[in-house]
Amino acid sequence: MNPRVRELPIEERIQLVEEIWDSIAADQECLSLTDAQREELDRRLDAYEKDGNAGTDSATVLTSIRARL
Numbered sequence: 001m002n003p004r005v006r007e008l009p010i011e012e013r014i015q016l017v018e019e020i021w022d023s024i025a026a027d028q029e030c031l032s033l034t035d036a037q038r039e040e041l042d043r044r045l046d047a048y049e050k051d052g053n054a055g056t057d058s059a060t061v062l063t064s065i066r067a068r069l
Contacts, residue, residue: 005013033041048054 005016008016
């Protein structure tokens with residue numbers, strides 16, 4: 001890690017990370033999946049379509065996690 005980054009206040013580091021993440025998201029079409037990643041996504045989609053289980057919403061999961069803390 002660049003030592004100068006640690007000299008920035010935490011708020012500025014968080015802002016920097018957010019800006020970098022936003023720039024990556026804007027250019028995501030430049031990122032390609034590997035064959036293994038594509039196969040895994042296809043496998044997961046097939047499993048979802050077979051059982052139709054949409055999973056658990058994030059609020060329920062977070063409540064469950066917080067209850068165990």
